[in-house]
Amino acid sequence: MTVIKPPPLPELPELSMDRMQSFSSPAFWGISNPRRFQELMEEAKTLVEPGYYLGDNLFTWGRNNSAFEDNAFVHALSSNALNPSDQAIAWRRYLLVSSACHAVHLAGDFVECGVYMGSGIKTVIDYFGKQHFHQRFWGYDTFDYHPTTNHGLPEQNSALFGKVQLRFADYPMVRLVKGFLPHAFAQGCPDKIAFLHIDLNNAEGEIASLEHLWERIVPGGLLILDDYEWAGIYRAQKRAEDLWFQARGYRVMPLPTGQGLVIKR
């Protein structure tokens, strides 16, 4: 029987009852007039109660903004953010970290399909303090090109894989696999998965990954679909995933961040 030695969860600081955290980022998508939008949002922020979150296509207020009350997370996020988008998606990242707090208690590996620069994986591991994180974390990506038409990413070129390997040079628990999914699973794939983050931006790759990995998720294991609740070019992912999960008696929980969550029974 596998013995689990979960890392201690970082302690949350005592909550002040009168100091609220607000968050604002200039990174948004799908805006026709960014300057005008920014002006309006600057004004809107003055009209709402504290505890607002503005960024990643969210504007909400009167929230605890738990992510920013958690010092270990604030440090993991800021030390791994390589661009404004990495900051803007703080809430999405906090859902990964909170899911990881559950999954570290399960006998299974961590997996991310769609690594890009590795900031997601690194934020999760650093949250616990890397020396405390013992589960293997697999990361799959082509690294040098984005298979989704019109979805190139600025850092994707022949040098990216080397750069990401370097980023994890001191992280023996991380196993990066370079190749196109689902074929790249043939290079190595865990039998048991506690945490699966799928972030491929395309329905075909995500369904092929689910076909390969879903049965390997242990009971209680978590699946986070990064784009599930995003519309536009991502809507095809929801359509394909709804059908796939319906056939298996599951329903994806759509999260306000744009992610989708499934708990394996």
Ligand SMILES: C[S@@+](CC[C@H](N)C(=O)[O-])C[C@H]1O[C@@H](n2cnc3c(N)ncnc32)[C@H](O)[C@@H]1O
């Ligand atoms: C949005 S990025 C991932 C971002 C990353 N999860 C993060 O949190 O920073 C999507 C990545 O998926 C990869 N990708 C998409 N389809 C793929 C496929 N079929 N096989 C391998 N990689 C794929 C792309 O190369 C790209 O790097």
